[in-house]
Amino acid sequence: MPGLPLDYAIRNLGRSPSRLLLTATGSGLVVALVIGAGGFINGMQQALRTSGSERNVILIGIGSEESIERSEIPMSTPTIAAASIPDVVSHAGTSAVSPEIHTALEIETETGGKTNAMIRGVRPSAFLVHENANFIAGRPPRRGMNEVAAGQLAIRTLGYVGPSEAVGGEISVDDTTFVISGVIAADGGVIEGEIWMPLSDLLVVSQRDTLSCVVARLESTDVSGTEAFTSSRLDLELLATRESDYYASLAAFFRPIRIMVIATAIMVALGGVVGGLNTTYAAFASRVREIGTLQTLGYSRGAIVRSLIVESVLAAAIGGLVAAGLCIWLLNGVAIDFSMGVFGLNIDSGVLAIGLASGLGLGVVGAMMPAVRCLRLAVPEALKAN
Amino acid sequence: MSLIECRQLTRTYRRGDQEITPLRDLDLDIEAGTFLALMGPSGSGKTTLLNLLAGIDRPTSGSLVVDGREIHHLSRGALAAWRASAVGYIFQLYNLVPVLTAYENVELPLLLHRISRKERHRRVAAALDLVGIADRSDHLPRQLSGGQEQRVAIARAIVTDPTLILADEPTGDLDRESAVSIMDLMARLNRDLGRTIVMVTHDPKTTEWCDSVLHLEKGRLAEAEGEATTPMASESNLESEDVR
Structure with a gap:
């Protein structure tokens, strides 16, 4: 009807x-x-x-599997790893091995606001390992020049509307002022929410003499060579975990x-x-x-x-x-x-x-x-x- | 055969522990073309009878045949379909849909029938014209007077060309002048178009337009007056007394 x-x-x-x-x-x-x-x-x-690559392997301290931030490994690890892991990618003679510090620090924005930010200390080799990390504005930070790069999401939490506005902006970490030299995009991964600082600068700022982890890019998804390395170097107390597995475990957490x-x-x-x-x-x-x-x-x-x-x-x-x-x-x-x-x-x-x-x-x-x-x-x- | 045949028609309600029987074993025949008034005190069963005739209520027992159709046997859906085609109902308070114009209110029952838009328009226009309200077709009910609203309601009741027109105190909420005009209109529908009308009323004056009056008391037929007393009653009949 x-x-x-x-x-x-x-x-x-x-x-x-x-x-x-x-x-x-x-x-x-x-x-x-x-x-x-x-x-x-x-x-x-x-x-x-989108954060983890199957071809990246993370070397972290045993017992810190759940959080890279808590991990501490010797500064010598990247050199040993580059020489020992059989199938690390190499670009023009440079091994794709990235020594990193991951730490959450309170930072002060230009407007005086304070916020906690995830800061990653890196060397230029980080861009060989994290291939999806690209600059969409500015350039990489130079060490010793008080410069940082910020992810495109991080700049929003710092109060910037867009990448071009953020470049040249300033943040303070532990009373030291850093200039934002560039803005990074990473396919929506966690890197976009981080601030990247030259490793040597972060070692000073965070007053530490250890790394959080080493990330290596492999030719394949097979991590057995890396696992063999960590098994043979028990003195380093390392654990190898595929980067994608690490973020999958975070997702499960x-x-x-x-x-x-x-x-x-x-x-x-x-x-x-x-x-x-x-x-x-x-x-x-x-x-x-x-x-x-x-x-x-x-x-x-x-x-x-x-x-x-x-x-x-x-x-x-x-x-x-x-x-x-x-x-x-x-x-x-x-x-x-x-x-x-x-x-x-x-x-x-x-x-x-x-x-x-x-x-x-x-x-x-x-x-x-x-x-x-x-x-x-x-x-x-x-x-x-x- | 009569248009309406009621046999042992009984309606009983339950209200808590109490059983109320407003209509009891009613036997009644209503011929086609009649303009019948149902009268009686409150609770005598006249509205109950009207509701049963309209198919909006069901008898507890007995039979009710309208135009050869045993409506007491119809399912709820079939009864709704039957009402849509066979019954035109005029309410005391007009009951127009406030968000629809006079035209749309009259069109409402036609939307239940499979007829073209053009034919619907023709029928609505004719019904509005017949009740003398064509110039108010695009008005909303709140923009009309009580008398005009009741005219729209009458147009809505006749637009489907129903077998039976039922009216529940159609002048009960109107002033004297409007009431006379509405009764004239209903008498015209009965006389000129041969419509069968059953009207519940409390007002003896309005029965002057009817050709039969039934008095109900305690759910039974008390008395019946044969032919209409004044089928062609004019406005002057009511001028000396209030209709309400």
Whole structure:
């Protein structure tokens, strides 16, 4: 049987602007939350997924498998590793072996703000190992010149809008001022949230005489040669782990947090449904007599429920679309400073679709029960309402 | 054969532990083309009878046949479809959809039928013209007076060319002048177009336009007055007394 005209549902939206605003706002908040949560999870996963290469092997201190920051290995390790690991990539006679320090330090921005930043001390060979790290502005930092390079997400946490603005900017680490000489992009990996400093400078700043790790780029994904090296040099107390495996283990470590984010989003969405139910029921309950009239005219309950759902979905869609637009505009790419480093919220089409679908779902579920409840009343009773 | 045949028609409600029977073992025949008034005190069962005739309520027992169709046997969906084609209902409070214009309100029942947009337009225009409200077709209900709203409601009731027009105190919420005008219109529908009308009313004056009056009391037929007392009642009949 034919249903009620779409015009009826559309015009009903204007009957109570305050209710429309309430429904649209509720739906918008749920959509924004789902998109925010999705963007967070997506961003974190993307950062971890794109950070590790299968051809890179990390040498870290035994017992520090879970965190490079805690690892301390001798300064001689890179030289020994370059000579001992059989299949290290070599570029024009330079081995792709990168001695590194990973440390989180408090830094002061140009505006006087203080923030914790992940700082990686590197030598030029780092760019032979981390092939996806490229300068999108400026140049590499020079040692002894108080220069640093910053990832393109890190510069946002430092308050810069874009790479060109960041180059020439200054940060202070432990009362020493460093100039940002360049901005690095790395396919969305964790490097984009880091500040890279010449290794020798960071050794001074952090007052340490050990490395955190050595990263070597291999000709293949086979790490058996590296493992043989660490087994033969027990005095170095090294552990070899594929870089991709290291970040995969980090991803597994953060899985409970992802689950918590999803659970929170679901709980808030359910709260939104309950709130929406009240608003929608109030809206429908005030039209019980009209619903009875439509039934008297011959409209089936199904046709009326469909129309009420369409009305609710339209209201939810208005809020959802506005929220989705605001999320893309305000949240996409926003740098999140997390324990694993900085990563950007990644709102892609999948996250948008899930967010909008949850808003529309809220519209359907939020309308279904109130509509059925209003229609449960016998027609003669409904006609006496109000 | 009568247009409407009620046999042992009974309607019982349950309200908590209490059982209420507003209509009890009613036997009634209504001929096609009749303009019938149902009268009686509150709780006498007249609105219950009207609701049963409209197919918006179901008898607890007994049978109800309208135009040869045993509507007491119809499923809820079939009953809705039957109402859409066979019944035009006029409410005391007009019950127009506030967000739709007069034209759209009248068009609403036609959307349930598979007819072209052009044919719908023709029928709506004809119905609005018949009730004398064509010049207000694009007005929303709130932009109309009570009398005008009731005219739109009558146009909505007749636009599908139903077998039966039912009216629940159609002048109950109107001033005297509007009430006379509405009763004139309904009488014209009955007289000129041969529509069968069953009207619930509390007001004896409005029965002057009817050709039969049934009095109900405690769910039973109390008395029946044969032919309409004043089928062609004019405005002057009501001028001396309030309709309400």
